[in-house]
Amino acid sequence: MNDSKALWHSLLDGPDSARLLGDIMEHVARGLSDMVGQAVCNDPPQVKTVHFTQVSACVCTPEAETVGVYLELEHGLRGWAVLLLPLDLALRVAEQVTGAQPNSVTRLGLEERSALAEVGNLTLSYFLNAVAELTGRPDVLLPSPPAVVVDMMAAILDLVITPAAAFRDELTVIEMLFRDSASSVQACFWVLPDL
Amino acid sequence: MPKILLVDDSSFIRSHYSKLLTEHGYDVSLAQDGTQAVECYRLERPDLVLMDIVMPHMSGLDALNAIRRLDPQARVIILTAMDQKAVTGQALAMGAQDLIIKPILPSQLLAKIEKLLRRVEVPPCPRS
Numbered sequence: 001m002n003d004s005k006a007l008w009h010s011l012l013d014g015p016d017s018a019r020l021l022g023d024i025m026e027h028v029a030r031g032l033s034d035m036v037g038q039a040v041c042n043d044p045p046q047v048k049t050v051h052f053t054q055v056s057a058c059v060c061t062p063e064a065e066t067v068g069v070y071l072e073l074e075h076g077l078r079g080w081a082v083l084l085l086p087l088d089l090a091l092r093v094a095e096q097v098t099g100a101q102p103n104s105v106t107r108l109g110l111e112e113r114s115a116l117a118e119v120g121n122l123t124l125s126y127f128l129n130a131v132a133e134l135t136g137r138p139d140v141l142l143p144s145p146p147a148v149v150v151d152m153m154a155a156i157l158d159l160v161i162t163p164a165a166a167f168r169d170e171l172t173v174i175e176m177l178f179r180d181s182a183s184s185v186q187a188c189f190w191v192l193p194d195l
Numbered sequence: 196m197p198k199i200l201l202v203d204d205s206s207f208i209r210s211h212y213s214k215l216l217t218e219h220g221y222d223v224s225l226a227q228d229g230t231q232a233v234e235c236y237r238l239e240r241p242d243l244v245l246m247d248i249v250m251p252h253m254s255g256l257d258a259l260n261a262i263r264r265l266d267p268q269a270r271v272i273i274l275t276a277m278d279q280k281a282v283t284g285q286a287l288a289m290g291a292q293d294l295i296i297k298p299i300l301p302s303q304l305l306a307k308i309e310k311l312l313r314r315v316e317v318p319p320c321p322r323s
Contacts, residue, residue, distance in 0.1 A: 035298045098211065114207035121205075121249070122297055125276030132279040140281045145204055145251055 004078040007135065008193040012047055012172065020134055021045045025176050027130035028123060028189070032178060035122055036096045043177045050173060052165035055157050058173070059188070061086075062154035067108065069120025070149060070160055075142035077131065078194035082160045083120040084153060085187045089180075090116055093187075108150060117146040123189055164192045197312055198222045198239065202232040202255065203247040203274065208299075212245075215301055221308070229253025233261045236269070243312060245304075246291075248275045248282065256289060263290040270311050274299060 011017055011024075022044060029042040048058065056062040067090035073079040085093060094112035095105045097119060105112055121143060128141040149156050164171050174191040199221045203209050206227075213223040224239055226232040230253045236244065244262065248255035255273065262269045273286045276297040283294050293307050 098207070111207055111210065114205050118205050118207055118297075122276045125278075125297075129276075129278045132281070138281060140277070140279060140285070142249055142277065142282075145249060 003139075004076065005195055007077055007131070007137065008079070008195055010135070011131065012174075012193065021047070021174065023134055024127060024130040027133075028126040028176065029178060031122060031126035032119075035119060036093060038096075038180070041179045043179075046175045048173045048175060049170055051170055052161055052168075055161050055171065055173075056154040058175075059084075059153055059157070062152065062157075064153050066090075066151065066153040066156055067116055068149045068151070068153075068156035068160070069117055069123075070147045070156075071120060071124050072144040072163075073124070073128070073141070073191075073194075074144050076137070076139050077128065077141045080160060080164055080192045080194070081120075081124045081127070081143070081190065082156065083123050083187065083189050084156065085116070087150070089187060093119060113148045117148050120146045120148070124191075127189075127191065160190070161192070164194070168195075196220060196222045197243065198224065198241040199308065200224045200226060200232065200235055200239065200241040200244045202226045202229070202244065202250070202258065204228055204250040205247070208247070208274075212299065212301075212304065215304070216308075219305055229255060229258030229261075232258045233265070236262045237265055240266070242270065243308060244269065244271045245308075246271055246273055248273060248277060248286070256286060259286065259289050259291060272307055272311065 025042050025045045029040050032040040050058055065087040067085045069083040071081045091105045094115050097115040124143045132141050172193055172195055176189040178187040199216055201209060201213055201223055204227050209225050216223045224235055226235045228250045246255040259271055271291045272293045273291045274295050278296045292311055
């Protein structure tokens, strides 16, 4: 078993994995709160094993128009990640990050897409930083540059699982849900370990 | 007017922070990856470089290395979301003078730039 797989198994199957994933999630939520300038709440992270044909059934709104920021974990820890934001929430987050007036952003231009890519990049970076800190990992854990996709949520998930499903039927998904403290709108962050 | 080279693959970061720096009196050049950064440094010799790490084609650490070979006195501040000892330690060991962990706070960015540009290189004492 290589180092990446061993680290994933310690995170997912180790005796302390629930607490460890919870702590990692806290780091990510704190980082997101700093980035968007307001409190971000999180539900406890869930680890799911799903058949690749059933991935869309994991989300409650597969047809919702969604912004996905897709990244790969390509150094030290292998896998894939996607930050999923309902379009309305993505517009509000883009406003906050770019410093635009509230409700002034009604479509995603280049500037807004790039700002959302940075949000996805920071989200995965917070995840990797927390893994490095909490596991005492001595080597570097790096993400790839991000890519932004706007489509139905199910279509984005199909895109994300394509490389992960190339050699396996079942996928492990670490799911983290974020809520604005004043809203029920959720952002979803999925990490798919390369096991 | 001090010249700053801002290197980041994010067009949002480039446009957002070049505007901030210009408003504060800096002359800003932009590069979107390490390869462009090295070429730009060679041609323009900026007073300071702000360098992202994770970029396509050539990473910020590789670009830092190349720039320090061109100019051992180059002043470089690393901008990164990778708050890992292995990353930050490597960047400092390779000659970066300072680090800013993203998200970038404008006040912190401006303070670090000002501090680094003010730093006076003390010439070695002549031996008697």
